[in-house]
Amino acid sequence: MKMFEYAPAPESRSVVSIDSSYGLFIDGAFDPAKEGGTFKTVNPASEEVLAEVATAGPEDVDRAVAAARRAFGPWSALPGPERAKYLFRIARIIQERSRELAVLESLDNGKPIKESRDVDLPLVAAHFFYYAGWADKLAYAGFGPDPRPIGVAGQVIPWNFPLLMLAWKIAPALATGNTVVLKPAETTPLSALFFADVCRQAELPPGVVNIVTGAGDTGAYLVAHPDVDKVAFTGSTDVGREIARTVAGTGKRLSLELGGKAANIVFDDAPIDQAVEGIVNGIFFNQGHVCCAGSRLLVQESIFDQLMESLKRRMATLRVGDPLDKNTDIGAINSAAQLARITELSEIGGQEGAERWSPPCELPDRGFWFAPTIFTGVTQAHRIAREEIFGPVLSVLTFRTPAEAVEKANNTPYGLSAGIWTEKGSRILAVADKLRAGVVWANTFNKFDPASPFGGYKESGYGREGGRHGLEAYLA
CATH class of the missing domain: 3.40.605.10 (Aldehyde Dehydrogenase; Chain A, domain 1)
Structure with a gap:
């Protein structure tokens, strides 16, 4: 095509x-x-x-x-x-x-x-x-x-x-x-x-x-x-x-x-295409320069392959470049210092054994740029799963049961936000109640309203x- x-x-x-x-x-x-x-x-x-x-x-x-x-x-x-x-x-x-x-x-x-x-x-x-x-x-x-x-x-x-x-x-x-x-x-x-x-x-x-x-x-x-x-x-x-x-x-x-390391949890009954849009919005919006970014993706094992295939296909359509171009999806990293931190932690992710992937992406010659990146094969011991990168970098982990998803989501010193993707309202309520996060989105991500309070634990x-x-x- x-x-x-x-x-x-x-x-x-x-x-x-x-x-x-x-x-x-x-x-x-x-x-x-x-x-x-x-x-x-x-x-x-x-x-x-x-x-x-x-x-x-x-x-x-x-x-x-x-x-x-x-x-x-x-x-x-x-x-x-x-x-x-x-x-x-x-x-x-x-x-x-x-x-x-x-x-x-x-x-x-x-x-x-x-x-x-x-x-x-x-x-x-x-x-x-x-x-x-x-x-x-x-x-x-x-x-x-x-x-x-x-x-x-x-x-x-x-x-x-x-x-x-x-x-x-x-x-x-x-x-x-x-x-x-x-x-x-x-x-x-x-x-x-x-x-x-x-x-x-x-x-x-x-x-x-x-x-x-x-x-x-x-x-x-x-x-x-x-x-x-x-x-x-x-x-x-x-x-x-x-x-x-x-x-x-x-x-x-x-x-x-303050900072965050939000979990975006995708269950096996989630609408895949909708979830992929939420994942992309959760981590690549504003180049990942978002304290509540969904930087840890938790995927139920049975749909891992299907979700990754769809996510990579969607990431291949993202346009990186001139922030003033109305077609641009991902702009410039805010500063040389922030780019250096993103680069350092991404290199550490590879050194610790996670598998790195970015879509084919031609970056401009001048300015501060970083291609949208995902890491699979990530464990909770990896620094990229624990530290806030504050850039367009997604760490992907898997889980088998809702209890395991909650345990992994809460296994962080942060508690700003989280996302849940499932068609079951009862599951949304049950899981959200157990997450130690100030904001929990259900079947969406990064939605803000002045009438809604925002903050963390x-x-x-x-x-x-x-x-x-x-x-x-x-x-x-």
Whole structure:
């Protein structure tokens, strides 16, 4: 059978303008860093420098926190309907400027434009709309008749979903009357800085949202700042541990959304083609840069051969390349450092005896790229079955009984998510009840909704984001 040939279908870069340099967004205005440091953010698909960005030092973080503290009194005193107006306005502006933001996100992050356009941006707007709706109903959220905001929230977000993680953090914080100092990841600061302009366009009062850019040191200054009342972090488990140690004994509220090594369990009565689509979406969406990615596939032995044949056939159709091409399924790895980690763990998988397979795949000459990869013959002792790779790499294990599937799925220090594929509703309920995971999907994977809480157990962190539960982290 002859495969379809796809002509290039690039989205235009001209829809978004990128400044050559960016300052810090403090008290409603862009300012250069007092220490004067800068760093460059690059397009991971081409290694082209996109912009030079200010590095915030301790004095800059002080200024941002002070601005948030000054704004807290007036902002928290606003009636809920008035705060809701600003959130609705932000949501509408995001919708109006979604094409600009989608292109910017794909340029800075490396993810395919169809994901940033069709998944990230609609969810970003939906989160602001959703929490705008809560702003005047907090007394009915189940957290007491007169819930109060905490104060200044210091928020540190990762590079895999820069704008979506910003929405997860900022929307509930503002709806509940808190003010924010946000630190985006150093490899993907541009959409957060664009959001600063959205705040100005929405006429959000100065100081309610402040954005400080920089690397890990900047985040550490923010987390440790004595006038920050609440810390929210999404990122690696190792950094999460450091943050927990920093805030221990300080009285600061803390929520952590950390790593994962999710099991995607396929039983012998599962619809194979539907399951294969879920497997592909579970691990190859956003190049596997997903904390809840279904990176461990557990297949019932009797259907192993059939499922692998179908999965390999489907993987052969995946298109890897230019993130701005609307046909692209798998874009660029976000950074050279992340590519090195994915490569190292994949090589270790082969050295430990697992069988590696990738479809024929021509990778671009420049940029950071990794072909979609599966490993079979994997045991629970393999590092690729235990450690979070955070890339387009799938480890395949087998099981015979539902009890064995549950045991293997739970045999991990993480507990963020899981997937179950079966036609039996009773089996879905029975297995889901035994899985130690914050989110369990049934006959689907990677489905998100602002009304649904998200978070993990064990080394995947604590606290919930999204839904009514997401308000609790920002209420005293």
